[in-house]
Amino acid sequence: MPLPFLASLFFDGLPPWAPEPVRLAQITATLAAAGLTKWYSSGRRNPSERNMHGRVVLMTGGTSGIGASTALELARRGAQLVLLTREPPSDPFLVEYIDDLRSRSGNQLIYAEQVNLADLHSIRQFATKWIDNSPPRRLDMIVLCADTMTPPGGKRLETPQGIEMTWMVNFLANFHLLAILSPAIRAQPFDRDVRIIVPTCSTYIASPRIDASLLDAVSTKGGGADKNWSPHAAYARSKLALMTFAKAYQKHLDAYKRPDELPMMAKVVLVDPGLARTPGMRRWLTRGSLWGLLLYLIFYGLVWLLLKSPHMAAQSLLYAAMDGNFLRLSGGRLIKECMEVDCARKDVDDEAAAKKLWESSDKLIERAEKEMAIKRAKAKKEQEKKEEEAKKAAQVEEIESLVDAIRKGKAREAQKKAAKDGKGTGKTGKTTGSAKK
Numbered sequence: 488m489p490l491p492f493l494a495s496l497f498f499d500g501l502p503p504w505a506p507e508p509v510r511l512a513q514i515t516a517t518l519a520a521a522g523l524t525k526w527y528s529s530g531r532r533n534p535s536e537r538n539m540h541g542r543v544v545l546m547t548g549g550t551s552g553i554g555a556s557t558a559l560e561l562a563r564r565g566a567q568l569v570l571l572t573r574e575p576p577s578d579p580f581l582v583e584y585i586d587d588l589r590s591r592s593g594n595q596l597i598y599a600e601q602v603n604l605a606d607l608h609s610i611r612q613f614a615t616k617w618i619d620n621s622p623p624r625r626l627d628m629i630v631l632c633a634d635t636m637t638p639p640g641g642k643r644l645e646t647p648q649g650i651e652m653t654w655m656v657n658f659l660a661n662f663h664l665l666a667i668l669s670p671a672i673r674a675q676p677f678d679r680d681v682r683i684i685v686p687t688c689s690t691y692i693a694s695p696r697i698d699a700s701l702l703d704a705v706s707t708k709g710g711g712a713d714k715n716w717s718p719h720a721a722y723a724r725s726k727l728a729l730m731t732f733a734k735a736y737q738k739h740l741d742a743y744k745r746p747d748e749l750p751m752m753a754k755v756v757l758v759d760p761g762l763a764r765t766p767g768m769r770r771w772l773t774r775g776s777l778w779g780l781l782l783y784l785i786f787y788g789l790v791w792l793l794l795k796s797p798h799m800a801a802q803s804l805l806y807a808a809m810d811g812n813f814l815r816l817s818g819g820r821l822i823k824e825c826m827e828v829d830c831a832r833k834d835v836d837d838e839a840a841a842k843k844l845w846e847s848s849d850k851l852i853e854r855a856e857k858e859m860a861i862k863r864a865k866a867k868k869e870q871e872k873k874e875e876e877a878k879k880a881a882q883v884e885e886i887e888s889l890v891d892a893i894r895k896g897k898a899r900e901a902q903k904k905a906a907k908d909g910k911g912t913g914k915t916g917k918t919t920g921s922a923k924k
């Protein structure tokens with residue numbers, strides 16, 4: 488069929504139903520431009536392969552978007568995944584998701600542990616449980632994909648401890664988790680290729696510098712006022728803080744003196760996956776509204792053309808997870824499109840800013856955890872008091888019902904006796920009567 492058609496094109500020229508040559512050239516040029524745009528916006532594919540069998544990977548955000556694609560690819564290569572999820576492992580949707588991930592990857596070693604990244608206590612509970620193991624548990628990789636973003640026009644949200652939500656989930660949760668897991672990372676054998684993969688976003692370029700006023704603003708309970716808050720500014724500063732911390736964390740790991748005097752090999756890798764069509768991005772584009780969703784569907788062709796699929800966005804993360812060169816290089820590098828790029832902001836390497844960020848985050852966590860511990864202790868006391876009162880009430884009720892039963896028993900006995908006495912009196916009357924006769 489194609490051959491006769493091509494032959495007739497060659498000998499007889501364009502068929503009558505075909506568009507004119509100019510129109511045809513326009514259509515071809517448009518399609519070629521669209522193809523090129525799509526090819527460019529999809530980004531590069533990961534060129535590095537590696538067998539991940541036996542490797543233990545802790546992962547946040549593995550249930551959605553780029554994180555879900557990364558989880559699937561790592562599981563396909565045999566990694567043992569521990570997904571840190573907001574919901575408990577018994578949640579029916581999560582059970583189904585993990586079942587699906589297991590069957591698609593052919594890997595049964597995928598588990599979930601509940602860690603709500605908006606809750607410092609939940610993070611501490613998981614991380615202390617993880618490090619409380621002797622000998623130390625195997626840990627090859629931590630992938631920190633979870634994040635949150637308020638859609639444009641949305642309201643500023645806070646945790647119950649007064650910490651701005653974007654700062655909490657995108658930065659402070661990762662800071663807290665890595666700070667507690669630090670002994671577990673440092674305890675890995677020298678020759679284990681340990682990687683901490685930190686996804687970021689180019690919005691960090693627009694963030695104001697990390698200084699005292701920015702650090703005060705993220706927690707209004709600490710006395711700060713978040714006057715310049717906007718969803719975009721909050722997201723940008725959380726990413727700049729995350730990158731500054733990630734670089735400082737690499738230095739913190741490098742500075743550790745191992746008991747065997749061998750160098751620390753753990754590497755932090757920052758990754759900018761590029762813009763992708765993930766649920767988070769959809770929420771942001773649609774402003775979380777139905778009208779937004781309608782517009783999103785109408786212009787989906789454009790979104791498809793310009794944004795990557797989650798699978799393509801995961802390529803740089805997979806490169807950071809699998810490329811062998813990271814072993815030989817120093818940590819703290821930024822990867823974009825499966826290659827190393829420079830950070831657009833020099834202040835991510837500013838040691839003074841990193842120190843200020845680290846200290847103020849420690850202080851904030853200490854204050855919030857103390858407050859939470861007092862609240863938990865109060866709640867526990869109240870619960871105990873309620874239980875004590877309920878126990879006393881139950882005892883009083885039991886005694887009262889016992890007294891009531893005794894009283895009723897006595898009353899019944901008295902009634903019986905009275906009835907007996909009544910009968911006896913009746914007999915006596917009769918006897919008396921006959922005696923009269």
Ligand SMILES: NC(=O)c1ccc[n+]([C@@H]2O[C@H](COP(=O)([O-])OP(=O)(O)OC[C@H]3O[C@@H](n4cnc5c(N)ncnc54)[C@H](OP(=O)(O)O)[C@@H]3O)[C@@H](O)[C@H]2O)c1
Nearest residue numbers: 548550551552553573604605633634686688762763765767
């Ligand atoms: N998408 C993009 O265009 C883009 C661009 C540049 C960089 N990035 C980066 O890539 C990473 C992934 O982005 P994405 O768009 O794929 O994200 P996403 O689809 O919005 O998914 C966010 C993930 O974070 C989890 N999460 C949110 N709040 C949580 C909490 N309190 N506790 C535990 N888990 C929580 C979500 O869990 P649930 O499933 O329970 O909601 C979900 O798995 C992010 O670090 C982002 O900054 C993305």
